[in-house]
Amino acid sequence: MNQNLTQKIIAAHLVEGDMQPGNEVAIKIDQTLTQDATGTMAYLQWEAIGLPRVKTELSVSYVDHNTLQMGFRNPDDHRYLRSVAARYGIVFSPPGTGICHQLHLENFAIPGKTLIGSDSHTPTAGGIGSLSMGAGGLSVALAMAGEPYTITMPKVFKIRLEGQLTGFASAKDVILHLLGILTVKGGVGAVMEYHGPGVATLSVPERATITNMGAELGATASIFPSDEQTRAFLALMGRENDFTPLAADEGATYDREIVIDLSTLAPLAAQPHMPDRVVPVAELDGLNVDQVAIGSCTNSSYSDLQSVAQILKDEHIAPSTDLLLSPGSKQVLKMLMSEGLLDLILDAGGRLMECSCGPCIGMGGSPSSGGVSARTFNRNFEGRSGTQDGQVYLVSPITAAFCALNGKFTDPATWTKAVSKPSLPATAPSIRHLFAFPPEDGSEVEILRGPNIVPLSPFDRLPDVLELPVLIKVADNITTDHIMPAGAAITALRSNIPAISRHVFERVDKDFVTRAEAAGQGLILGGENYGQGSSREHAALAPRHLGVRVVLTKSFARIHKANLINFGILPLMLANEADYDSLAQGDVLRIELGALAPGATLLASTSEGRQLTLTHDLTGNEIAIIKAGGLLNYVNDRQK
Numbered sequence: 001m002n003q004n005l006t007q008k009i010i011a012a013h014l015v016e017g018d019m020q021p022g023n024e025v026a027i028k029i030d031q032t033l034t035q036d037a038t039g040t041m042a043y044l045q046w047e048a049i050g051l052p053r054v055k056t057e058l059s060v061s062y063v064d065h066n067t068l069q070m071g072f073r074n075p076d077d078h079r080y081l082r083s084v085a086a087r088y089g090i091v092f093s094p095p096g097t098g099i100c101h102q103l104h105l106e107n108f109a110i111p112g113k114t115l116i117g118s119d120s121h122t123p124t125a126g127g128i129g130s131l132s133m134g135a136g137g138l139s140v141a142l143a144m145a146g147e148p149y150t151i152t153m154p155k156v157f158k159i160r161l162e163g164q165l166t167g168f169a170s171a172k173d174v175i176l177h178l179l180g181i182l183t184v185k186g187g188v189g190a191v192m193e194y195h196g197p198g199v200a201t202l203s204v205p206e207r208a209t210i211t212n213m214g215a216e217l218g219a220t221a222s223i224f225p226s227d228e229q230t231r232a233f234l235a236l237m238g239r240e241n242d243f244t245p246l247a248a249d250e251g252a253t254y255d256r257e258i259v260i261d262l263s264t265l266a267p268l269a270a271q272p273h274m275p276d277r278v279v280p281v282a283e284l285d286g287l288n289v290d291q292v293a294i295g296s297c298t299n300s301s302y303s304d305l306q307s308v309a310q311i312l313k314d315e316h317i318a319p320s321t322d323l324l325l326s327p328g329s330k331q332v333l334k335m336l337m338s339e340g341l342l343d344l345i346l347d348a349g350g351r352l353m354e355c356s357c358g359p360c361i362g363m364g365g366s367p368s369s370g371g372v373s374a375r376t377f378n379r380n381f382e383g384r385s386g387t388q389d390g391q392v393y394l395v396s397p398i399t400a401a402f403c404a405l406n407g408k409f410t411d412p413a414t415w416t417k418a419v420s421k422p423s424l425p426a427t428a429p430s431i432r433h434l435f436a437f438p439p440e441d442g443s444e445v446e447i448l449r450g451p452n453i454v455p456l457s458p459f460d461r462l463p464d465v466l467e468l469p470v471l472i473k474v475a476d477n478i479t480t481d482h483i484m485p486a487g488a489a490i491t492a493l494r495s496n497i498p499a500i501s502r503h504v505f506e507r508v509d510k511d512f513v514t515r516a517e518a519a520g521q522g523l524i525l526g527g528e529n530y531g532q533g534s535s536r537e538h539a540a541l542a543p544r545h546l547g548v549r550v551v552l553t554k555s556f557a558r559i560h561k562a563n564l565i566n567f568g569i570l571p572l573m574l575a576n577e578a579d580y581d582s583l584a585q586g587d588v589l590r591i592e593l594g595a596l597a598p599g600a601t602l603l604a605s606t607s608e609g610r611q612l613t614l615t616h617d618l619t620g621n622e623i624a625i626i627k628a629g630g631l632l633n634y635v636n637d638r639q640k
């Protein structure tokens with residue numbers, strides 16, 4: 001059968017499953033990446049699996065999110081990440097080296113390889129032809145243990161690019177245009193696969209801008225073929241040996257085709273507060289811009305900043321506008337310096353920030369109250385900039401530079417400066433010496449933890465009989481926010497499960513934690529749709545730490561149920577919903593688990609001798625995971 005590129009890479013990595021869209025397939029993962037904000041928990045989970053060394057071809061731990069060291073927590077995280085990397089065979093990228101996706105593209109991504117990363121913009125590496133996906137920290141930990149990664153076999157959309165970019169249009173406008181067509185939900189369950197004659201006109205960094213924001217479409221991944229542009233980029237990075245040509249078979253089929261004529265595109269902007277609220281920049285003519293921020297994993301490559309420097313050359317930015325620049329990596333920064341481009345930007349009034357995510361997640365560079373910020377980033381959700389009422393517009397580097405120059409959005413028809421097509425430099429300095437490559441044998445390396453990094457306690461296995469008090473009875477539609485509240489002060493404890501657990505259900509019942517601790521173990525009684533909302537793993541992990549062994553409900557939200565299983569909590573349902581009314585907080589249920597098997601019901605009895613029938617929809621595999629005490633134990637058992 002003629003296969004598209006996505007199918008080819010999945011087929012080459014297939015461990016289990018039938019590659020029909022919608023079916024589950026398990027694939028081998030070649031590479032993993034983490035960033036510091038999600039990495040600490042991923043590595044705590046990795047440590048709990050108990051293996052001596054990662055089994056992937058390459059795993060990299062980047063520090064790019066929380067690089068400000070204004071207290072002990074971030075530096076402690078960085079020190080822990082560095083020591084874990086050395087111990088277990090992981091490459092470590094220190095704070096300030098660059099943004100994970102830019103660095104991965106420059107230094108490690110390889111056409112045809114599979115990559116998962118605990119960051120939603122991991123699909124950036126699709127610009128080089130790697131099938132790259134964002135994943136949870138636990139999935140990354142399991143991939144490092146050599147376990148296959150299970151995905152729903154995606155549909156594949158063919159995005160055919162015709163013509164070539166002209167005038168002031170750039171790669172960012174291609175993906176903003178696609179967002180305007182598909183919206184932020186239009187890519188769910190699909191891979192965006194780029195084709196057509198326009199592909200050859202785009203360099204790898206331009207392609208990576210497009211694949212990066214495939215995440216905003218909700219897409220599983222985005223991918224470009226690997227061709228002469230890919231070879232040229234890899235050669236520039238000193239990695240020509242990593243080049244392999246890759247393309248879809250002639251006559252391959254797709255689930256949908258969208259044609260974009262690059263030559264018709266004009267500069268676009270996504271308006272607050274959604275990346276798909278796309279309008280032509282011309283429509284924003286006259287809107288004052290208080291701040292311009294250039295950088296992020298979307299638009300911080302050398303060629304992006306080269307365009308900015310061309311526009312700012314011999315000019316000064318508008319006095320009322322602040323211009324922030326965060327190069328994507330030290331390699332980009334060094335190239336800007338050696339080509340004299342950094343001077344042009346600084347002389348025009350730009351401010352140089354660290355090579356990190358920075359303003360993209362409100363780590364410095366927040367706009368003023370109600371201020372308009374034109375950003376080359378990928379997300380403009382309300383409050384993300386660090387200013388709740390900041391008005392963030394997503395634009396290309398070219399548009400951003402004109403905003404800085406004019407202090408307002410202006411119609412591109414009035415832009416007079418010439419901008420040549422972005423080009424790759426003749427040579428690029430290597431920064432590989434800045435990474436900490438792990439020693440051959442890291443077994444003697446001491447893992448350094450600060451007070452905020454606490455190893456996961458071992459999870460005990462499921463006994464044959466459980467006698468559990470109802471620790472709390474909650475109503476329908478309880479969200480993961482009710483179970484494990486978010487907020488800066490609480491999420492700072494994400495690598496300290498004993499500490500974060502003290503906040504479980506605090507917005508529902510302040511005494512829950514005390515009660516759970518006094519009981520030692522227990523059960524949560526929920527209504528319909530228990531665990532809806534965000535997919536946060538801590539909403540299962542923290543209750544498990546407090547001794548919750550069973551959640552008994554009328555029904556579950558799907559992702560939370562999966563998280564409960566992963567952390568060894570048994571998700572059961574009442575066969576007779578009226579039993580919900582008859583149960584109260586403090587009742588004790590004795591549940592016989594000997595009969596736990598796919599499709600079988602279970603019996604529970606109350607202390608007064610009443611019998612309840614409990615159901616579940618667990619598969620044999622899920623039951624095995626719960627019996628082992630959770631996925632980490634289960635994998636550990638399998639690896640022995």
Ligand code: SF4
Nearest residue numbers: 121296297357360361
């Ligand atoms: Fe995430 Fe922004 Fe960093 Fe990219 S630059 S990885 S979107 S925080």
